[in-house]
Amino acid sequence: MNLVVSNVKGGVGKTTSTIYLAAAAAERGYDPVVLVDADRQASSAEWFEARPIEGVAVVEAPSERTVAKAMERHDGLGVVDTPPGDERIVRAALERASAIVIPTRAGGVEFSRVVATLEMVPAGVPAGVVVCAARLGTHDLDQTVQWWEGQRVPVWGIVPERVSIAAGPEGRISREGLDLYGEILTRALRRRARG
Ligand SMILES: Nc1ncnc2c1ncn2[C@@H]1O[C@H](COP(=O)(O)OP(=O)(O)OP(=O)(O)O)[C@@H](O)[C@H]1O
Ligand SMILES: [Mg+2]
Numbered sequence: 001m002n003l004v005v006s007n008v009k010g011g012v013g014k015t016t017s018t019i020y021l022a023a024a025a026a027e028r029g030y031d032p033v034v035l036v037d038a039d040r041q042a043s044s045a046e047w048f049e050a051r052p053i054e055g056v057a058v059v060e061a062p063s064e065r066t067v068a069k070a071m072e073r074h075d076g077l078g079v080v081d082t083p084p085g086d087e088r089i090v091r092a093a094l095e096r097a098s099a100i101v102i103p104t105r106a107g108g109v110e111f112s113r114v115v116a117t118l119e120m121v122p123a124g125v126p127a128g129v130v131v132c133a134a135r136l137g138t139h140d141l142d143q144t145v146q147w148w149e150g151q152r153v154p155v156w157g158i159v160p161e162r163v164s165i166a167a168g169p170e171g172r173i174s175r176e177g178l179d180l181y182g183e184i185l186t187r188a189l190r191r192r193a194r195g
Helices: 014-027 043-050 064-072 087-095 108-118 139-150 175-193
Strands: 002-005 033-037 056-060 077-081 099-104 127-134 155-160
Touching: 002 014, 002 087, 002 175, 014 033, 014 043, 014 056, 014 077, 014 099, 014 127, 014 175, 033 043, 033 064, 043 056, 064 077, 064 087, 099 108, 099 175, 108 139, 127 139, 127 175, 139 155, 155 175
Parallel strands: 002 077, 002 099, 033 056, 033 077, 099 127, 127 155
Antiparallel strands: none
16 A cells, blocks of 8 residues: 655645654554655655654655655555655656545645645545644634535645644654544545455
8 A cells, every 4th residue: 555645836744744644654553664755855765864763664766667666566555755846756656546645734825736736646546635734723724624625625634833743853753743643544544444
């Protein structure tokens, strides 16, 4: 199985979500968990080097060919970080996805980028939105969630803005983050488990 984390927009929380989803998967007993870093920037791989996660192996795969191989060559759970541009690499990853997590932010300007990402999702592959760095109780957040519900795009999670999560590899993985992303993982893989 491969969970692909993707949004054509940059800086929305793809790498952060990938790291937390991989850590939550290892904690929940997926074995092996392979973090596939398809972004040339290698932010996930660098994060992982600074702070290795028990039970997670990282594979750098910044090309169509290497990402395809990395996703096909394991018999556990792959969690794939994708670049914001590089449409060919993104498509190579999405084509092989069991489920697709689309990190986004609250606010109307973000919708079109998610829609552009959704348009690349192969038919029949479950995809859901995760609102990252969310400000709870704000009108923007409520409107964003309502908008996705209206579009019949599932919201798999809302991750609040947290200093501990923003710290990235400078800090430890946060307990709250692990729990939230663990729930997102369950939602993303649920439909798969039922067939
Ligand atoms: N829940 C959160 N709380 C606070 N900050 C967050 C949260 N999630 C993500 N961020 C911050 O948002 C910024 C962008 O996150 P991240 O690097 O994961 O995005 P990205 O989509 O991978 O970016 P790129 O497109 O450049 O690869 C980072 O500074 C990160 O720390
Ligand atoms: Mg990134």
